[in-house]
Amino acid sequence: MIEIDGLSVGFGDVIVQKDISFKVEAGSIFAIMGGSGCGKSTLLKAMIGLLRPSAGTIHVGSENYWAASDERRAEIGRGFGVLFQSGALWSAMTVAENVALPMRMQTSLDDLSIAELVNIKLLLVGLGGAGDVMPNQLSGGMRKRAGLARALALDPDILFFDEPSAGLDPIAAERLDDMIRELRDGFGTTVVLVSHELPSLFEICDDGIFLDSETRTAIAHGAPRFLRDECDHPTVHAFMHRLRLPDDPKLTGDAHGGR
Amino acid sequence: MSAPEGRGWAAEVNGAQAVITLSGNWIARKTGLDTDAAPRILATGARAFTFNTANLGHWDSALIAFLLALRDAAHIGGATVDEAGLPAPACRLLSLASGTIPAQEQQKTIALPVRVGLWAISVTTETFEIATLVGSSCLRSAAAIRGRSAMRGGDLLNCINDAGVAALPIVTVVNVLVGGILAFVGAVQLRRFGADIYVASLVGIAVVREMAALMTAIIMSGRTGGAYAATIATMQGGEEIDALRAVGIPVFDYLVLPRILALTGVMPILYLYGCAVGIFGGFVVAVATLNLTPMSFIEEVGSAVSGSQFGLGLAKSLTFGALIAMASCRVGLRAGRSAADVGQAATSAVVTSVVGVIALDAVFAICANALGL
Numbered sequence: 001m002i003e004i005d006g007l008s009v010g011f012g013d014v015i016v017q018k019d020i021s022f023k024v025e026a027g028s029i030f031a032i033m034g035g036s037g038c039g040k041s042t043l044l045k046a047m048i049g050l051l052r053p054s055a056g057t058i059h060v061g062s063e064n065y066w067a068a069s070d071e072r073r074a075e076i077g078r079g080f081g082v083l084f085q086s087g088a089l090w091s092a093m094t095v096a097e098n099v100a101l102p103m104r105m106q107t108s109l110d111d112l113s114i115a116e117l118v119n120i121k122l123l124l125v126g127l128g129g130a131g132d133v134m135p136n137q138l139s140g141g142m143r144k145r146a147g148l149a150r151a152l153a154l155d156p157d158i159l160f161f162d163e164p165s166a167g168l169d170p171i172a173a174e175r176l177d178d179m180i181r182e183l184r185d186g187f188g189t190t191v192v193l194v195s196h197e198l199p200s201l202f203e204i205c206d207d208g209i210f211l212d213s214e215t216r217t218a219i220a221h222g223a224p225r226f227l228r229d230e231c232d233h234p235t236v237h238a239f240m241h242r243l244r245l246p247d248d249p250k251l252t253g254d255a256h257g258g259r
Numbered sequence: 260m261s262a263p264e265g266r267g268w269a270a271e272v273n274g275a276q277a278v279i280t281l282s283g284n285w286i287a288r289k290t291g292l293d294t295d296a297a298p299r300i301l302a303t304g305a306r307a308f309t310f311n312t313a314n315l316g317h318w319d320s321a322l323i324a325f326l327l328a329l330r331d332a333a334h335i336g337g338a339t340v341d342e343a344g345l346p347a348p349a350c351r352l353l354s355l356a357s358g359t360i361p362a363q364e365q366q367k368t369i370a371l372p373v374r375v376g377l378w379a380i381s382v383t384t385e386t387f388e389i390a391t392l393v394g395s396s397c398l399r400s401a402a403a404i405r406g407r408s409a410m411r412g413g414d415l416l417n418c419i420n421d422a423g424v425a426a427l428p429i430v431t432v433v434n435v436l437v438g439g440i441l442a443f444v445g446a447v448q449l450r451r452f453g454a455d456i457y458v459a460s461l462v463g464i465a466v467v468r469e470m471a472a473l474m475t476a477i478i479m480s481g482r483t484g485g486a487y488a489a490t491i492a493t494m495q496g497g498e499e500i501d502a503l504r505a506v507g508i509p510v511f512d513y514l515v516l517p518r519i520l521a522l523t524g525v526m527p528i529l530y531l532y533g534c535a536v537g538i539f540g541g542f543v544v545a546v547a548t549l550n551l552t553p554m555s556f557i558e559e560v561g562s563a564v565s566g567s568q569f570g571l572g573l574a575k576s577l578t579f580g581a582l583i584a585m586a587s588c589r590v591g592l593r594a595g596r597s598a599a600d601v602g603q604a605a606t607s608a609v610v611t612s613v614v615g616v617i618a619l620d621a622v623f624a625i626c627a628n629a630l631g632l
Contacts, residue, residue: 091597106288113292116324123327123356136597155287155319179355186352187319 001026001158001190002047007056009039009046015054016042019217022209024158029184029191031201031208031224035239038213040194041085041162047192048160049077060158078106081151081189082160086167087143089135095146096122096131102153121149125179141172148179152187159183161193165200173197177204198240202228210236266290266321270300277305279329282314285322292324297332308333310344323352392585399516409512410520418521422483423529429482430475434533437470438462438540446549455549459556460563462541467564471533472572473620476579479522479529480612484587487518488608491591492601500592515592519584526580527573534572567632575623582619583612 001024008018016039024030032040045051047058049065058065060076068076089098099118103109109117122128125145130138138146144164151159164180165173177200184191195201201208201224210220210227212235220227220236228240238244266285271278279300284290300308308329315322326342326349333340342350369377402408445461491514494500503510538560545551587608594604 092599103288109288109291112294113287113324116292116294116328117287117320120320120324120327120356124323124352128356134597136595152320182351182355186348186355188348 001028001061002192003059004047005057005059007043007046007058008054009042009051010054011042011051015216017211017216017218018055020056020209020211022218022221024190024192025207026190027184027188028206029180029193029204031205032192032194032211033196033201033208033224033227033239034211035196035213038211039216040196040211043211044160044162044192044194048080048082049073078154079157080160081154081156081158083144083147083151083162083164085162087135087147089138089143089146089150091135094132094134095127095138095149098135098146099131099150099153102150106154117153118149121152122146124152124183125149126175141168141176144168144172144176145179148176148183152183155187156189158190158192161191161195163195163197164193165195165197170199173200174203180204196239198224198242210239266293268293268296268300268325270303270305272303272305275304275306277303277308278311279308280311280314281322282316284316285318285325287319287321287324290321292321294328296325297328300329301332301336301338306336306338307341308338309341312344312346315346318346318349322349323356326353327356389589392589395511396516396519396581396585399512400520403512403516403520408516409509410516411513414513415517415521418517419525421486422479422518422522423525426479426482426525426529427532429478430529430533431536433474433478434466434471434537435540437474438466438537438542439544441465441470441537442541442544443548446545450549455545455551456555456559458541458545458549459551459559462545463538463560463564464568466537466541467534467568467572469572469620471537472530472575472579473616474537475526475529475533475576476583476616477613479526479580480583480616481609483522484583484612485605485609487584487587488591488594489601489605491515491588492594492604495592495594496596496598496601510592515588518588519581522584523577523580526576530572530576534569571623571627571632575620578619578623579616582615586611586615 003023005021007020008015009020010016010018020043022030032043034040042051046053046066052066057067060079063072063076065073065076089095090101093101096115096118099121100114103114103117118131119128122131125148127142127145127149130142130146135143135146159180161180164176168176180191180193181204183189193205205224207223208221208227209218210231210233211217212219214235219233220231222231224240227236231237231240265283267282269280269282271280277300326345330340330353332338342353345353399408399410403410441462442458445458446455449455449457449461491500494514500510500514503513542553542556542560545556546553590604590608590611594600
């Protein structure tokens with residue numbers, strides 16, 4: 001579904017991640033893992049068309065995403081659904097209007113059909129009946145689910161999640177995980193998610209890539225469960241088991257420096 | 260199996276039994292929805308439905324919409340729908356969509372007397388709040404002058420720079436043009452009587468008494484007032500103000516006071532500057548178009564404009580500055596937390612300031628008239 005080859009991403013002269021290659025199979029849930037600030041979200045930005053990579057290619061289906069014309073890229077992007085970290089709901093519109101806007105702008109559906117589809121998307125994320133609420137009246141978990149309903153608006157082939165469970169309590173996070181899996185099973189959507197929430201990663205992901213902030217590239221490939229049990233790279237091992245790296249001076253210093 | 264292009268359904272009715280055959284591709288954005296399918300199927304009179312999906316192609320929410328509508332209609336009509344014949348993923352989505360629906364808050368209608376009461380309460384609290392704002396501005400300013408507030412000198416200097424130095428170009432342009440316009444307007448009438456020289460006194464008095472203070476205040480309402488409200492409202496949205504409160508930094512001293520002091524302090528200076536460039540604008544127009552020498556213009560202005568008129572202008576500009584800063588900061592602090600609220604706060608700050616300035620100017624005019632100034 002998505003094939004990334006020799007990709008480098010960065011801002012200006014600063015390279016955040018380089019030489020990344022991986023393949024996301026259709027219908028799988030793929031995790032982009034790594035510590036804070038390692039460039040996970042930057043990589044995601046390159047995949048959803050917000051940041052042009054400095055080198056390498058991204059193929060979506062059989063098409064070279066960044067080599068395509070702007071119009072063509074927007075066309076491919078219509079097959080994407082993105083859930084941003086904080087939901088990114090448009091605050092001036094109700095939840096229903098948020099979900100309806102992509103359909104209004106990108107399809108020729110009539111108002112009645114749009115209303116019905118909005119209702120279905122909201123039902124699917126468990127927010128049926130909450131369509132008339134303004135985003136600022138929603139809790140964090142509900143805001144995420146409303147964002148998910150909006151991401152589903154155009155029945156995307158690929159769903160991207162930026163830190164889906166960040167800021168949610170364990171139960172709400174678990175519920176969102178289930179929802180992601182159910183939607184994947186139902187619609188057959190391919191899912192790419194950026195996360196460092198270990199329980200979610202182990203629970204739902206079929207495959208993944210581990211980005212390292214030190215070497216600025218991918219240091220491990222595979223399902224999170226597999227990396228937890230089998231990978232012996234010290235950074236990955238420490239991450240998956242919530243350990244401190246023995247040779248990290250800052251961390252060991254911290255261990256003795258408590259007041 | 261060859262799947263036909265567009266979506267299609269057919270109901271094979273056999274007494275109370277019906278087999279619904281689904282075929283083709285059900286893609287919402289391409290084929291749209293069949294929103295009245297469910298009532299039509301129910302109208303066949305069948306009360307038990309099964310599905311045949313042998314010819315079903317690709318599908319997305321369009322199919323789910325169809326199935327949900329059918330399920331709801333069947334539920335109301337007392338019919339049964341056997342989902343066994345449907346693709347397993349579709350069944351999963353149907354069960355996902357049947358989750359509990361959160362109860363919706365009932366919109367309450369408020370009776371007229373209650374509404375009047377609420378309005379009265381809000382007006383009273385508003386009045387109290389404004390009085391509190393003015394009072395605490397005075398008290399905290401006094402504390403700040405004695406160096407006993409949480410206000411930082413650097414912040415004050417930054418605000419003075421933003422409100423004062425950075426505003427000079429636009430204050431210059433507007434006041435020069437207003438001075439020039441006054442000279443033109445005066446010249447048209449006064450030339451008829453051969454009273455060209457009085458254009459100078461007209462420009463001098465109008466600029467010093469009214470226009471410099473008023474125009475500068477209107478510019479500052481749009482420029483600085485809007486910016487204050489937007490900045491503080493954005494901080495509100497980003498929980499920055501909550502963060503200040505949480506660490507115990509007094510929001511008023513830290514955010515509001517430097518802005519009020521800066522704008523109130525800068526306005527009289529901008530007013531004097533506006534007088535100078537406004538008279539200059541009138542001077543250029545008068546000398547260029549009328550039969551006036553530069554010296555006679557300057558002498559006439561000097562004799563027409565008195566100290567009390569400057570005093571009136573200075574008092575006005577001080578009051579306008581304080582009004583704009585207080586109104587804008589207050590609007591910003593009361594703003595909601597969304598992006599639209601920031602826009603609303605900026606708009607409301609500018610409108611309140613401009614209307615307030617003009618209303619206050621009218622009050623000044625009445626007072627000056629009563630005092631014979």
